[in-house]
Amino acid sequence: MIGSKKHERLAYRLSDIIIRLNNGERLNIDTLTQDYQVCTRTLKRDFQERLAMLDFSDSGPVFYQLSPNRVGYLNLTEIKRFANFASVQDLLPKIDRQFFYDKLNQSIVIKGFDYENIQARTQEFNLINQAIRDCRIITFDYQKVRQQNSENSKKHYHLEPYHLLNKNGIWYVIGRHDAQTRNFCFTQISNLCVTDKTFDCDEQIKAGLINTDSLFFDNHINEIVLQVSAKVAGYFERRDLLPNQELIRKLDNGDLLLACRQVHPREVTPIVQYWLPHIKIISPSTVQEQMEKVLKSYVSM
Structure with missing residues (x-):
């Protein structure tokens, strides 16, 4: 696991690189080694792995530049979100580049850098993410951590899922249950089922959820x-x-x-x-x- 300070430096470097590319700059990898005080090998990994899904007109080995039709395409919010994802790939289950690129769509949010390992639950993670995209109601059993030793403590829920959130290393499923916004720790969910029932996603509610640092959604x-x-x-x-x-x-x-x-x-x-x-x-x-x-x-x- 990479330390949080290293993650922060990486996220900053990637953000700065993307901003410069987004402004139309043609970047010289030899110059960048001096700008960011990292070796050429590290920068090549940035471009060839972490930023490989960007649409480059020049793609190395020395110069990198976005295709003209992609210059100015990203706003600052998208750049920050994109750089955070690119810097914490180990947080996510194994996903292909297209899925990674699609993360600009706000169905997953990461806040913080230390994390729990959920590799063993990749399939469920992907099912929930797809349900968010398709606006499909999910059902599951849920047991709070403090109730793990209690009998009959599991409860069954129907949820309209809005997004997946990594807050301080813990994955949460955020959604609407009985017209109230709720959060559920992903690893405490069991017997997950994606139903055929759809719901109308309230974009105003979704924007509010994504833009807040809070995990409490009542008594604010x-x-x-x-x-x-x-x-x-x-x-x-x-x-x-x-x-x-x-x-x-x-x-x-x-x-x-x-x-x-x-x-x-x-x-x-x-x-x-x-x-x-x-x-x-x-x-x-x-x-x-x-x-x-x-x-x-x-x-x-």
């Missing part, structure tokens, strides 16, 4: 505002460490005011606790108070 708070100390502000400026993180403003002393929008408090407070004492929840004050109450109870044990 519209906005949680946090103040981050200047001592650790750089970490939060470098990349989003909080779900649905947005910068409100940077204070004169270097502190950050951040907002997490449409999130459940249970997704925010564990991260705040990790960064104590350098971060505080400003509003709602009840979330900060509840977190302090839990911490006091823990300390007094």
Whole structure:
């Protein structure tokens, strides 16, 4: 398994390469070795394996350039998604290049780089992905991890599947059940069946699901505002460490005011606790108070 920092460097390099190709540049592989401080062999693997599904007019061994009709074809969101997939191929079951290229369609989302191995369940993974594409209802039995030792704890579900999500290394199936959005851990699903029944995919709901970092789909708070100390502000400026993180403003002393929008408090407070004492929840004050109450109870044990 490749470390998360290596994944991040790889995803950044591929994103930058794709952006330059998308802008119409003709890239020289010898120059790129200096730009990215990697060897020629690594860059050849980038182009010949990770980016092989792109439509090149020049495809090496020295120069690479997109076909004129493909220049400007991808937007920044698609480039980021594409680069993330190209950098974490080991996350996915074995798939052919066309399937990999088709991942620009948003049926699968990856957030984070460490992962569980699901190679043994490739067929079920592919069945769910195909059901998402075909808008077909799936049925399955589901047992939560904490209930594995309980008898008769499995429940049967009918689900309208919207997308597959890898969040912090765990695969989830996200969909609609009884008019509510639910998430199911993929490895806890059994007796999967793709039915002949179809459903109308709500594109507005799907876009909302893909664009959120949240795994909770009810009891959301519209906005949680946090103040981050200047001592650790750089970490939060470098990349989003909080779900649905947005910068409100940077204070004169270097502190950050951040907002997490449409999130459940249970997704925010564990991260705040990790960064104590350098971060505080400003509003709602009840979330900060509840977190302090839990911490006091823990300390007094």
